[in-house]
Amino acid sequence: xxxxxxxxxxxxxxxxxxxxxxxxxxxxxxxxxxxxxxxxxxxxxxxxxxxxxxxxxxxxxxxxxxxxxxxxxxxxxxxxxxxxxxxxxxxxxxxxxxxxxxxxxxxxxxxxxxxxxxxxxxxxxxxxxxxxxxxxxxxxxxxxxxxxxxxxxxxxxxxxxxxxxxxxxxxxxxxxxxxxxxxxxxxxxxxxxxxxxxxxxxxxxxxxxxxxxxxxxxxxxxxxxxxxxxxxxxxxxxxxxxxxxxxxxxxxxxxxxxxxxxxxxxxxxxxxxxxxxxxxxxxxxxxxxxxxxxxxxxxxxxxxxxxxxxxxxx
Amino acid sequence: xxxxxxxxxxxxxxxxxxxxxxxxxxxxxxxxxxxxxxxxxxxxxxxxxxxxxxxxxxxxxxxxxxxxxxxxxxxxxxxxxxxxxxxxxxxxxxxxxxxxxxxxxxxxxxxxxxxxxxxxxxxxxxxxxxxxxxxxxxxxxxxxxxxxxxxxxxxxxxxxxxxxxxxxxxxxxxxxxxxxxxxxxxxxxxxxxxxxxxxxxxxxxxxxxxxxxxxxxxxxxxxxxxxxxxxxxxxxxxxxxxxxxxxxxxxxxxxxxxxxxxxxxxxxxxxxxxxxxxxxxxxxxxxxxxxxxxx
Numbered sequence: 001x002x003x004x005x006x007x008x009x010x011x012x013x014x015x016x017x018x019x020x021x022x023x024x025x026x027x028x029x030x031x032x033x034x035x036x037x038x039x040x041x042x043x044x045x046x047x048x049x050x051x052x053x054x055x056x057x058x059x060x061x062x063x064x065x066x067x068x069x070x071x072x073x074x075x076x077x078x079x080x081x082x083x084x085x086x087x088x089x090x091x092x093x094x095x096x097x098x099x100x101x102x103x104x105x106x107x108x109x110x111x112x113x114x115x116x117x118x119x120x121x122x123x124x125x126x127x128x129x130x131x132x133x134x135x136x137x138x139x140x141x142x143x144x145x146x147x148x149x150x151x152x153x154x155x156x157x158x159x160x161x162x163x164x165x166x167x168x169x170x171x172x173x174x175x176x177x178x179x180x181x182x183x184x185x186x187x188x189x190x191x192x193x194x195x196x197x198x199x200x201x202x203x204x205x206x207x208x209x210x211x212x213x214x215x216x217x218x219x220x221x222x223x224x225x226x227x228x229x230x231x232x233x234x235x236x237x238x239x240x241x242x243x244x245x246x247x248x249x250x251x252x253x254x255x256x257x258x259x260x261x262x263x264x265x266x267x268x269x270x271x272x273x274x275x276x277x278x279x280x281x282x283x284x285x286x287x288x289x290x291x292x293x294x295x296x297x298x299x300x301x302x303x304x305x306x307x308x309x310x311x312x313x314x
Numbered sequence: 315x316x317x318x319x320x321x322x323x324x325x326x327x328x329x330x331x332x333x334x335x336x337x338x339x340x341x342x343x344x345x346x347x348x349x350x351x352x353x354x355x356x357x358x359x360x361x362x363x364x365x366x367x368x369x370x371x372x373x374x375x376x377x378x379x380x381x382x383x384x385x386x387x388x389x390x391x392x393x394x395x396x397x398x399x400x401x402x403x404x405x406x407x408x409x410x411x412x413x414x415x416x417x418x419x420x421x422x423x424x425x426x427x428x429x430x431x432x433x434x435x436x437x438x439x440x441x442x443x444x445x446x447x448x449x450x451x452x453x454x455x456x457x458x459x460x461x462x463x464x465x466x467x468x469x470x471x472x473x474x475x476x477x478x479x480x481x482x483x484x485x486x487x488x489x490x491x492x493x494x495x496x497x498x499x500x501x502x503x504x505x506x507x508x509x510x511x512x513x514x515x516x517x518x519x520x521x522x523x524x525x526x527x528x529x530x531x532x533x534x535x536x537x538x539x540x541x542x543x544x545x546x547x548x549x550x551x552x553x554x555x556x557x558x559x560x561x562x563x564x565x566x567x568x569x570x571x572x573x574x575x576x577x578x579x580x581x582x583x584x585x586x587x588x589x590x591x592x593x594x595x596x597x598x599x600x601x602x603x604x605x606x607x608x609x
Contacts, residue, residue: 011442018446026458137594141534141587143541146561146579153572252451256542260565270454271546274461286458290449297449 004305012298016291023287024068027279028061038081038277051081055280077284082276087284090269097167098265100177101258102250104185109192109246114239116193117200122227124205132197139194144253148187148260155183165261184261188253192246199242200235207231237308244300251289345595351588355581359405366399370555379571389573391564400555401577407549407556408537408585411470415536416529418475419482424518424525426479427486432494432513441487444480452477452535453542460548467550470543477539478532485528489521496520523600530593534586541582557582 035052036043052058055078056067071078077087120132156164162183168176207213208231216230217223254267262268266285273281358365367386373393380390388397430440447455459473493499494517502516543549544558552559557578564574 011445014442015446015449018443019449022446022450026462028462137590138583138587141538141590142583143538143545143579143586145542145545146575146582149561149565149568149575149579153568153575157569157572248448248451252453255451255453255457256545259546270457274457275547277461282458282461286450286454289451289454290446293451294449 001305005302008298008301008305012294015294019290019294020069020072020287021065023283023290024065026286027283028064038279040277055081077287078280080273080281081278082273083278083281087280090281091266091284091288094264094266094269096169097263098251098254098258098267100167100170101181101184101188101254101263101265102247104178104181105188105192105250105253106243106246108185108189109196110243112189112193113196114200117197118204118227118235120197120201121204121208122223129201133201136194136197136201139190139197142190144187144191145256145260147190148184148257151183151187152260165263167263167265181263184257184263187260188250188257191253192249195246195249196239196242200239203235203238204231207234210234233307237304240300240303240307244296247296248293251293342595342599344591345599348588348591348593348595351584352592355405355585355588356409358402359409362399362402362406366402367396368399370395370400370403371553372396379567381571382573388577389571391560391571391574392567397560397574397577400560401557401581403555404557404560404578405581405585407467407554408540408582411467411474411540411549412533412536414471415474415478415540416533418471419478419532420525420529422475422479423482423528424486427483428490428513428518428521430483431487431490432509432517437487441484444483447476447480448484450477453539456539456543457546457548460543465543465548465551467554470540470549473543474536474539478535482525482528482532485524486521489524490517493517493520527593527597527600530589530596534589534593537582537586537589 035048035055035057038055039048039051056064059067068078075088077091079085080087080090083090116132116136120129120136123129152164155162163180165184166180168180170177204227208227213226213231216226221230251267254263254265255271256267257263258265258267259271266289270282270285272278273285373395374390375394377386377390377394378392380386380394382389386396386398388401391397391400426440426444430437430444450458456470456473456477459476460469463469463472499512499516502512507516540549540556541558541561544556545562546558547562549556549558552563560578561575564571564578567574
């Protein structure tokens with residue numbers, strides 16, 4: 001197990017290094033002069049020159065790259081052009097909202113996805129199965145930002161039950177926190193619920209066909225014991241893989257959903273930074289989310305090996 | 315039992331298998347529903363000029379926010395433009411961008427996937443870079459790339475291809491790894507065929523099933539992602555009637571004119587649903603090892 005973890009850790013280090021390199025390079029793909037783009041339309045040559053100096057854009061690529069790494073090692077992601085603070089500070093301020101939203105959506109995904117998926121598998125080829133699977137494929141087809149707008153029309157504009165957005169910190173007022181995040185969390189979770197339902201159903205169906213399940217049934221065990229106790233272990237691995245992927249989808253979706261619901265999180269920070277061409281913020285946000293996801297992947301891999309000893313010895 | 319029937323092996327391409335596949339396809343409900351939905355959207359896109367009520371850009375301010383009715387089937391937007399005509403023209407953007415993304419992803423994904431799967435010394439470097447690219451949340455990476463390159467249809471395609479190439483390369487690599495070890499490949503190699511010949515004529519054709527299935531899903535993701543990019547202001551710039559743009563413009567008028575957002579969103583959902591059903595159906599037919607109901 002120790003050797004397996006060490007190997008995964010090493011691979012993650014390589015990926016993380018590449019991630020830092022890619023995050024930096026993308027923002028320097030900008031055709032022409034990035035300072036010109038950052039300064040915006042109608043900036044004077046003077047202003048452009050000031051930005052060029054302030055962000056060290058006049059240095060050669062390798063010099064800028066080594067400055068980026070020197071900064072990273074000290075936890076310095078640079079300064080935002082617009083927000084008047086460091087990128088690291090801006091990101092830290094936005095993380096609670098995004099984590100709250102992602103945690104709620106993830107909870108919904110796990111509970112709804114696994115329960116409905118298992119239900120569809122156990123009631124295979126009945127109307128229950130068909131209804132659930134139809135909803136699942138619709139779920140992976142509806143754009144989350146549009147679903148968000150529909151939910152706003154229904155629950156905020158027409159029924160006036162829930163706020164159309166905003167954010168209240170959990171520590172301030174848990175009730176208001178939840179009310180503000182229900183609609184965004186539902187719009188964010190739908191796609192992932194669909195995915196998890198599909199993979200859960202597929203693996204449960206597969207598992208229920210195995211010999212050991214037949215043995216368990218022929219021993220006379222109750223249906224729910226067979227599914228819940230005997231089959232469950234074999235189902236967890238593929239489901240955990242998908243849950244790992246959903247974390248990436250949650251971070252991805254948060255850009256759009258936070259914009260729709262005006263949630264002051266990392267996603268909205270990125271969306272506004274992109275429209276305003278605040279390159280240091282885009283770069284930093286990209287890096288932080290990718291690192292977060294690389295970390296989740298590592299945890300998933302280790303969890304795997306712990307659940308299934310076969311993986312350790314490959 | 316033929317090697318093809320073993321689990322975990324791609325099915326070799328043959329005429330008999332092709333006919334069997336075709337027979338299964340025509341009896342496959344999901345596949346047909348998906349194909350019907352996709353053809354419907356394609357027809358709207360192709361016929362947009364003929365079936366539009368008016369030019370998608372034409373504004374008539376006094377008709378702003380007109381409710382859906384005879385003269386404006388899907389209502390009018392804040393500038394008095396016909397939402398119906400804009401939505402059917404939007405189909406062109408979505409399908410074109412989706413298709414271009416699929417073509418680019420297919421090329422790059424096949425090249426990188428076969429490089430990694432066939433020439434083992436390339437495996438580590440290529441796949442680590444793919445892993446790194448996959449660490450970035452899809453929309454975020456696409457948005458960052460378009461932010462760097464500038465918002466336009468072409469740049470959206472480049473960005474989306476960069477997002478979906480690693481996922482496609484990974485799937486192709488997995489198939490190539492299995493096929494290259496099969497006996498007939500060893501045999502072709504033994505009679506003196508070059509690596510390139512073995513790869514192009516003998517290995518890749520047997521990896522097509524999973525690739526086609528994956529590309530159908532890439533098409534679906536690309537339509538969704540393009541809508542999201544446009545919605546965020548990173549797609550083809552307004553007044554281009556992309557579905558994402560129409561929704562972004564209608565967002566401020568949810569109270570007065572919900573139809574501006576309603577119809578383009580329904581169009582996205584129908585298109586993506588069609589592609590997803592098509593992908594599920596194709597997977598059952600072309601890639602039986604992945605089939606959920608075990609064919």
